[in-house]
Amino acid sequence: MKKTQLRWLLPLAALPVLWLLYWGMGRDTYVLPSPMAGLQAPAFELITFEGDTVQLADLEGKVVILNFWASWCIPCRQEHPVLVQTERTWDDSEVVLLGVVYQDSRANAERFLAQYGGDWTHVLDPSQRTAIDYGVYGVPETFFVGTDGTISLKKVGPVTWDLVQYQVDSLLAAPRAAASAAGTGGAP
């Protein structure tokens, strides 16, 4: 083969590299892809601090915010006020906020809550089986589950109020639009 014949191949070889750069720089590296969104939320049966059992099946028909957290987790402190506001904004009959304590003791979790407030339900996940079932990498991770039990979003890292508001509002609106027009929840 002649050298001149092969010369046109050189710029062609740069194309995949350019494409890779375009793809790599164009995506949001803070978004971790999760295969869980759009799927049915895995069932669980966990014990609260008070010793009660909480099942996902019991919460059917409500929007469920499943928040994996730990007292040793710094970003969890950062997002905690957002969760407190979430709890205050919506009624338990519509939106259930459930904290899942991840790799932490009940005592530490209770001390954290005594310090930072928040009286929504928390459950313990002793061997992290529920966390693994939800594909949790670390804390905080938050799952938004619609009234039909489908996961609409998995947020890795601290949630923001905007995100919670948008997610909950759209989850409340979607199925209710058909059921009843009045009384859809919204942020004040």
Place this chain on the structure above:
Amino acid sequence: MSRALVWVLALLVTLVAWPGAMTAQEAEPEAATPALQEVEAPAEQADDRSALTDPAEAELDALAAEVASGLRCPVCRNQSIVESNADLSREMHAVVRDRLAAGETPAEIEAYFVSRYGEWILLRPQARGINLLVYGLPLVVLVLGFFVARNRLRKWASAGDDGVAADRPADLGPEDEQWLRDALRES
């Protein structure tokens, strides 16, 4: 140099390049695991059935370690859940073992973890779709490299004694040529 020698040399170059190409092709986690399996397995025992006394338990542990060695530890860097000491990895290893004990096949367990964590959780990418590039490209490069090496060696073999290809005159600059002429005149 004979034609046969060129082929042998080209083959040698290819063989030397082969291990590098193979490691690039798949990050084999297996090499490090066998020794670790034995350490990990007894710790995995939840009850009094011991892997040392019950061959079925030992077999289950070995299979669990094998399946787990193909799963990525979510909180590490390129480590399998067998190699990792992270709590999450240990628990995932236990999940693998429990599911095997419940009669699931290794493929079903892998599918379970993929459904939860995405294909990222597999240390060995599945050989389909765009992933085929990972498997195919090293081979393509290898074959291309073989022909490049062969052509180079052929050219080299056809060169004269002075190392310059016989069909091409030495390309010296005017200065060097002058120097060469002077040197020849002096001797």
